[in-house]
Amino acid sequence: MVLAPLPDPGPPSLAVAPEPCPQPQQSPSLDNPTPFPNLGPSENPLKRLLVPGEEWEFEVTAFYRGRQVFQQTISCPEGLRLVGSEVGDRTLPGWPITLPDPGVSLTDRGVMSYVRHVLSCLGGGLALWRAGQWLWAQRLGHCHTYWAVSEELLPNSGHGPDGEVPKDKEGGVFDLGPFIVDLITFTEGSGRSPRYALWFCVGESWPQDQPWTKRLVMVKVVPTCLRALVEIARVGGASSLENTVDLHISNSHPLSLTSDQYKAYLQDLVEGMDFQGPGEA
Template identity: 35%
Template structure:
């Protein structure tokens, strides 16, 4: 008969105490927090030592047929399933990539009663991030969206088998007045153009990537503008738009490229604190938005109530933005708001359930992982 699989927590404590794994050590004197090296496999300085603890658990779990990235993911999932809380994530640290976890509360109470021994020496650790206290297992989940809605939403995002299922909701404003709204259901992206009313086809779009969805801004004769100066200046920008502004998806990033004569500027916020304009490049595709950054910020928001992630891009066509004189967006002749709808949905799910609720209560949706597990799995896929 095959040997039974050991319990994770006692096994892990034994491995930490042994000192046989480089970088795997206690992070505090009470031995309730522990450090695990967490180096990305594509780094030039990566070695077999970086995955030894993950491989060891894979071997004892009977899952050695998979690769190192799966060993790491399974190890992290096992920690979460047993109630270990991640309190520090320095996996992107150049000198010492690592994560710090905290043992489950019942194990912490037991260890507080034990004599304290000096922890195994290791690299200095940053102070743990503030965390929200875990709820009891029988605490009712208040305010969380319907389970069926949540499952359908996450499945629609392909979050269990991470891919880009990205959609865009594009709105155009002429001095703060919405003149266009269009949903782009195209994983490749879209292109912003101006087509005069008497033109049946756009030669500019014909010269661009046919895989992009065209969005045609209305002329001043198609909308109501009472101010003649505003109408004249707006039309001048539209007439020079030419080959337009491209917003494209590539890998885990959103890119921008200006092809026409009217300069375009961008930001991640409708009310930026900065007054330094950011021009969209005309020379080469420029990264404007990173899916990985969004997921990381959202995970921090869920786990510790940190900064709320942005799921939008804002473009100003023909005028500098952010404005050097802090002129509000409503005063700009042409502004575009681009919402990444799939990311907006993820944030709404997190906010509706409450950051602490989603972090501390495992949502049992069929056999699917919780939102936090799914986000971490998505992050692993994007980094691999």
């Protein structure tokens, strides 16, 4: 296996450095959720997911050869950047998340060397951010990266990737529209739970014909708001009991929703979405 990437030009010139990312604020107590007994569609609290400037929270987990070596939850308006060095370019947008040196968790010197090589090729990093109903990604270094939307517990390694993260432009990696459609179907008792975990294979081809634990660097990114939406569907999607959901986005409060309210809000949310792919006429 040849790990050395093809030479690429330097990262594109992007926006100025973002303001320091604020520390996550404590959410209101789940024991005192904000009631919404008679909300109409125009007051749909789920529409906050699409408000420009609302910060989605992301849980980032890194694996070296299948071993979890890092996990961090972050919420920042400019999105995030996975980098391999503390001295990364801080003029680039996105809050830098530094992946740990493999020497802390690995003992095989050969594997450590390969992982360090992959991390060094991240350059400006792997950027991920939200705009509207889409999550976008772009690589700002030489390190080729493949991605797929899969289960939280393991990537869909039995099949090919959903795509490769582009270098010279942003690429869409997740569309909230089909997710909400699948979630509505799930709450009605048919269909499987929609997938929402983004898996990235960094520096190597996607593990289509091998166990994913053989890959040097795998990173899982979970938008916690989507996890929350699925959990409330699992708990009360077919009942009339009240359940509490925290969207895990900025300026949001835990909501007390009945099953019927939740379904109505999902349906109202999806009706205002665009179901054309990025760049389609």
